[in-house]
Amino acid sequence: MHNYWQDYPELQEKLEKVQALMRTRLDISSPDVKAAVDSFVSNGGKMIRPALFFFFADLVTQGQNKDEEKMLKIAASLEILHSATLVHDDIIDDSPLRRGLPSIEAQFGKDTAVYTGDFLYTVFFELLVESMAETKMLAQNAQAMKKILQGELNQMASSFDSKVSIRRYLKVISGKTAELLKLACLQGVFFAGGDFELQRASKKVGLAIGLAFQIYDDVLNFTPNLEEENKPVLTDFRQGIFTLPVLIARENNPEALAPYFEAPEQLTQAEAMALADLVKAEGGIDESLGLAQLLTDKALEEIGKFPDSEKKDELIKAVKALLERNY
Template identity: 45%
Template structure:
């Protein structure tokens, strides 16, 4: 089912259970919405967040773990992720996601609004179902809030030619790293790890999340659309200035200014010229180094986790994310 997890058969197996929980939860009387959601569930996301959650939970003593609870929490993470993707695609007016037509492009914004909202309710239902009374309910609600604020940050820095690396980091910290932080912290918590290891897990998640997002942003400048499964240079066209561009622009602001000042009137041809400049001024290389730095920080922290087979898997998965070219 998940090519990505071919070397992790137990994770692959459990992710199938996670998918079936999601499928069960998105079964609603409205057939159209249900079809949209089931289609989206199986549309080839890598399910990194639930996988990380399960791997961190595996670090703990198996006697403390309730399989059913863990699978539900894992599903809640993916459902929250799906909800934010669907609403993001409304904002981005994006035609493609995971190589398929987005919900909003296929069914319109109206359906996309409610579909995302329904997923938010299913997120909370699953959480209440699996951990009512736990302080982690609040951790989840607050993570969701920071995630949305991260998206808002990004929306508000669009076409901002003066955007700083700090602003970029604040935005990806919220919109991406927050959910990786939550997945790993929550996995360690419900796996029964010590407070100290839970904190460490959260930091590892955040580092992986930042590296993951930076690599994702690099792909916008290095992939062709067949590999990327979404339009290339999409961020640039939408005024989302990511790390490769920010690093390159710092080297030669005058080379970029005439292009960026065109804001949303930048042509496809001009976007390609900007991309070439990003390469010329080492933006891709510097962003890659930056992401490798975060990955190495994560790897060093992973080595401090309890020495179990699951730690090895977390390590190899983190290394795998370094080689992203998909």
């Protein structure tokens, strides 16, 4: 974990414990899978899902959570489910990179990637059995797992489909990204003992953050030279995955955009740069950022329904930092 959460020392400490738990639980005798898992855990991202889980639990209990071991297991289960889907997605996309480093598939081959994902699903399942077998959150987890997969499948089914709509795009990202953030927030409230109203609000926050987060990510894919993200530009488009910026631009100027949708996989670097300029000129970036801002506002509004506290101020600050990037 990098130092993303250094301004939130209590949270950072918890996330380090989650990471330690993940290391313990993800131990396996197969050297390849072990190396794959280790590289994944060590280069872990911001651990947004465990972070949201703890934030929402703290909103309810003001940091006075009982049963730390259980909470750590649930936080770890969220990050492990997320990791499992990433590892398998990289097989589908044949992604060379993940978080700026070689993907599991690129590094260890397809075979190890398939089993690494399966192993992560197995440990996810184990952690749920140990932490929440008797609660209704077990079923929520099964449902979330299905919706995430459905989102991935929708994306696969829509790839290279030049007729894909903005509505369809939103459906895809609701599943593949927002569903798990929603679950993270909901479980935070639920396991801290928050009531039904707070549970409902937490789900809305998770959904809004998830959608906004994915939209910002998709905007980045059209924004050249942001080297610190380590992402090759227009990778999604070249793989036939048409995201919000280009869909908005096409809605605003169908004739200019149409030719690019014909053979996206054959785009030269010069054409990609031209497309990025066109997307910007036709409002694809600004309007995407506008929608993301609306969603961020919605998230903050729902967070407002929780009782005022120091933790709430921290969460508001964190959400703003997460979503209001500089462009």
